[in-house]
Amino acid sequence: MTSRRSILSGLLAAAAAIAASEGLAALLNLRESPILAVGQSVIKLTPGPLAEAIIGVVGHADKPLAVTSVVVAILLLGALAGVWWTWRRSRSYALVAVLVVLASAAVLGRPHGGGRGVLASVAAGVVVVGVLHLLHRDEAHLTVDESRRTFLRTSAVIAVAAIIVGSAGEVLASRHRRRQALERVRAALTLPSRRVAVPAGADLAVDGQGAWLTSNRDFYRIDTALSPPLVDPQDWTLRIHGMVDKELTLTYQDLIDRGLEHEWITICCVSNPVGGNLIGNTVWGGVPMKGILDEVGIKPGADALLSKSDDGWTCGTPLAALTDGRNALLALTMNGEPLPIAHGFPVRQVVPGLYGYVSATKWVVDWEVTRFADFEAYWTQRGWGEQGPVKTEARIDVPGSGDTIDAGRTAVAGVAWAQHVGIDGVEVRIDDGEWQKATLGTVPNVDTWVQWRLDWTATPGDHSIEARATNAKGETQTDEQAGVLPDGATGYPGITVKVT
Structure with missing residues (x-):
């Protein structure tokens, strides 16, 4: 078989494996497919300076870029497996095995990973081997013309099957169904929220200047989630523990019952260059964080709040910034409506005066009152500063x-x-x-x-x-x-x- 045909066979095998993995992930009702799990692992392992350089170049396209990069890498490795199949088959087997192990490890490393995700990863490996076997069967007993025609027919069938399976996976995707259901839940919420008019004189209305109020649609989004966590407010809880006098677990209804305060707050990303647009201003509705921390009681020596997102992302916030009276909120609303899913629904943190990487945890589910000396959060592990006060x-x-x-x-x-x-x-x-x-x-x-x-x-x-x-x-x-x-x-x- 020619080198070109070997490469094509490997590409087809990899594409079929991706389609099968995505389709099986949908059928198994996985929160994340193996592709997304691998993409999240790539993001997690990316050094801080490189991550910052990528964000600086592609901005909000960093997440599609990460998924695309994983898919392209799989296709290229599939092509390599196809080439090796014709003259070093053991290498192809080894390469597929390594990829299955890495994908399985990525799945198990995610907060909601498990055996079903591993099964989808293993199935992808089986499909690669199966397709390569199918494309190379009986080639030694056929003439050159017969071999070529057989290869083209089989390739066409496999390509169509991959498209059908992949499309069916998208149609059947449990995540898509869950997101639609969650959007209906979000739309049906009746919260004690209101839209607040822009203060008189705040918007100078200069032609070409951005609005003083940033719409939810235009608000910047920088986070590590390739696909936003889908958390039903009925299931949401916030566990508060660590160096506290008493532990506390709050539900979504608990926050509503405490009453929402509405505050105009501008937040910005540490990745914002001078003159950049990774910043937005809106009115947030939520519960003051200080009151909750006062209620649980902070033990002497604590200086940090380690918060965790539903997807495992962590953030360290100075306790001083949460207890000095500023408008630090557990936010439920954004511009008079429940938080958009991409911006942290059902609950996120908003802390004025701190960059988002040390304060703005989305989809927050866990608070640990602790000390900076005892942990490193996600971005501080990658070279960012510990405190993160916003610069003038x-x-x-x-x-x-x-x-x-x-x-x-x-x-x-x-x-x-x-x-x-x-x-x-x-x-x-x-x-x-x-x-x-x-x-x-x-x-x-x-x-x-x-x-x-x-x-x-x-x-x-x-x-x-x-x-x-x-x-x-x-x-x-x-x-x-x-x-x-x-x-x-x-x-x-x-x-x-x-x-x-």
């Missing part, structure tokens, strides 16, 4: 960098933030000239971003524009350029424009 930042939204604009009166505008401290002022500099004070919008509290604008009389030519913010403590944004690792990017945001 400004961003230029309009004009856009590289824009060509008309000479005359024009608005330079953007947003600035220093959650839990507040913004005292924003300044703008044109062509390294004097800093000029911008006009600020109003804010309901110190936990939101603030819009700003400066009216500039633009003159013909090329111009550079920079901005900087000063917080309510009098601390001005640094001009020192630094990347997002280990605890957030710094530097002045800058753009260039051409005026005609």
Whole structure:
């Protein structure tokens, strides 16, 4: 058999294995297919600097990229197995066995993994071997033309079968059914929530500037879940334990019964570069975390809250930030409606003044009151800082960098933030000239971003524009350029424009 045909046979075998694995995962009602489990393991094993570089390049496409990368890797390894099949069959067997073991280990390493996931992984390996056997059967007894025709017919049948099985798996996918059912549950919830009007004067309505309120649809999403956990609020509980005077387990109804507070809070990701858009502002409805921690009682020596997501992700939050009176919430609603599934439904954490990697646990199910010295959370294991306070930042939204604009009166505008401290002022500099004070919008509290604008009389030519913010403590944004690792990017945001 030619090398090209061997490669094609391996690709077909791998594709059929993927389809069979996905179809069986649906029939077995698995929460995650082996493909997703392997993808999550890849994310977990990716070093912090590399993960940050990927997020910086692809942004919200990191999750589809991870799944696609796993599928491509499986197809390439399948091609290798096909080549080896014709002259080193033992190597093909060994390669398939290794892949099955790795997939099974990935399945068992997930919070909800188990024997059924291993069965789907083993089935995929059996399909690879079976397809290779089928494509190579009787080839020694056939003429070249007969062998080619047989190979093409068999390949076509296998390809059609893989498409049918894969499509059926998607149609039958239990996860899809569960998500639809959960969306119906979410839509039927009647929570003591309300939409809150944007405060007067907060949105400066500059043409081209983003809205002061970020819609749920446009709110950034950065997490490690390839597929968001599906947690029914009727089944949700939060266990609180560790260095506490008494352990406590809360249900979803318990939180509702405590009453929801509604607060405007801006949250942002540590991966946000200077001038970036991994930040959003909305009104969150939830239960103050401080009251719950006061109720369980914190023992002396504790300085951290280790929270865990339903999918096993962990986060370490300074207890000081949860007990100093700021609007730290166990949030149930976002912009007047139950949390979207992708943003943590049914319950997530929202803590103003801290980057999300140390505070914003989605799908939260476990709290352990502990000490930073006794654990490392998911991202701190990968090189990020332990505390993660948000840095004072400004961003230029309009004009856009590289824009060509008309000479005359024009608005330079953007947003600035220093959650839990507040913004005292924003300044703008044109062509390294004097800093000029911008006009600020109003804010309901110190936990939101603030819009700003400066009216500039633009003159013909090329111009550079920079901005900087000063917080309510009098601390001005640094001009020192630094990347997002280990605890957030710094530097002045800058753009260039051409005026005609």
